[in-house]
Amino acid sequence: MERKKADCPALPPGWKKEEVIRKSGMSAGKSDVYYYSPTGKKFRSKPQLSRYLGNSVDLGCFDFRTGKMMPSKMQKNKQRLRSDNLSLSKGKPDLNTALPIRQTASIFKQPVTKVVNHPNNKVKTDLQRATEQPRQVPPSLRVCRSSLNDSDVSWDGVPLTNINLFHIRREEKPGLIDRPGQSLHPALLLFLLREQELKVHQARRSLEEALMADGLARAAESRRDTQGRAA
Amino acid sequence: MERKKADCPALPPGWKKEEVIRKSGMSAGKSDVYYYSPTGKKFRSKPQLSRYLGNSVDLGCFDFRTGKMMPSKMQKNKQRLRSDNLSLSKGKPDLNTALPIRQTASIFKQPVTKVVNHPNNKVKTDLQRATEQPRQVPPSLRVCRSSLNDSDVSWDGVPLTNINLFHIRREEKPGLIDRPGQSLHPALLLFLLREQELKVHQARRSLEEALMADGLARAAESRRDTQGRAA
DNA sequence: CGGAGTGAAGTT
DNA sequence: AACTTCACTCCG
Structure with a gap:
């Protein structure tokens, strides 16, 4: 609810x-709280704040979010963080001799690039570079791209959005071949x-809020909503 | 201490x-178990996993911690006993999204009717009639109905589909008023x-299947899998 | 803004 | 009391 700096x-x-x-995103509607020192330094968490203030202020009871x-x-x-005798305390012996190794192996590079989009307009994208590589796209992996419209994502120079993923067919195991099918990169x-998931997620949260605001929470329940209950 | 992903x-x-x-922290030494779908989606609990797998896999006897x-x-x-308590006492409305449960039926009387759809056909956009109905619709609960096209759902005899739920706005708490807004029944x-959720769900599973079939499951992982282990 | 890592409420 | 599930913090 707050938007500006307050004492x-x-x-x-x-x-x-x-x-x-x-x-936006999964956490749309959530908020982040920041503090600013008298000199303008920004603090993003309680530990960070605590570190800075040292013993001069006891933040033990301080609620970072509310500020009270x-x-x-x-x-x-x-x-304390003791990674030493943990495995000894009980349970199974630690057979795992883990030697960290670096397997910088992203099988495909980065064929897809998200382009930040203005709330409502189109953006030019160049995914080409990522896709130039010789086809690693399995011929069997296809999808119907029907509703091709606004574009904030493109692939191989072709604007792709609103691709109707939901037309993916699960008929044959070996692959998804849709009539007007067109091969797309798995990534x-x-x-x-x-x-899509994000959108659904957001829609759901919006709906929740709306129902709450209207005091319709109970209306949403699918159960027996009338179980005489005296006040 | 296990630290690596295993089949x-x-x-x-x-x-x-x-x-x-x-x-670290109070729970130092305890462990968390996670599962990853073929596409790399992370699951942190049995209910979450169960929701996702739906009826395709019976997790009744599945022990989440051991994986056996x-x-x-x-x-x-x-x-779902929990949702009862929650929605009644104080929390948000229960928009229970659990997939395995078939509860398409009667949320309210029967305001919504599912109709088998042709993959692609257009429908005349007149919602008005539906809206003239005696108001049970809270004036504040509105949604933008932009993309009204194919119909596989009808309400009170009026075909309704592809209503763009995703345009719901969360600006003001008191209600969702979208410019071209039109009041719709909460149910x-x-x-x-x-x-929508179902469709996304299905699409994801189709994709997983396809990727597996193509042996590309790992290729799909977009996260930095830069960390590995020695043998 | 995401998401791994942790806190803490809810369950058994 | 211990475990499970999920919300939240914190930092990249």
């Missing part, structure tokens, strides 16, 4: 608090699918 | 299991949203 009474004079609402002291909120003493499919 | 025989091919030891089937562990149907929104 924070729980902290020494001169400290400001700011709350920024996230606008919460007497109820006692600090729990954390176990692209994943990307588009993820976008 | 999980109890699940369909391509699924991986990972166990991660907590290294435990015959002894008879399934005690504890299907309808819920229904449509659920359909």
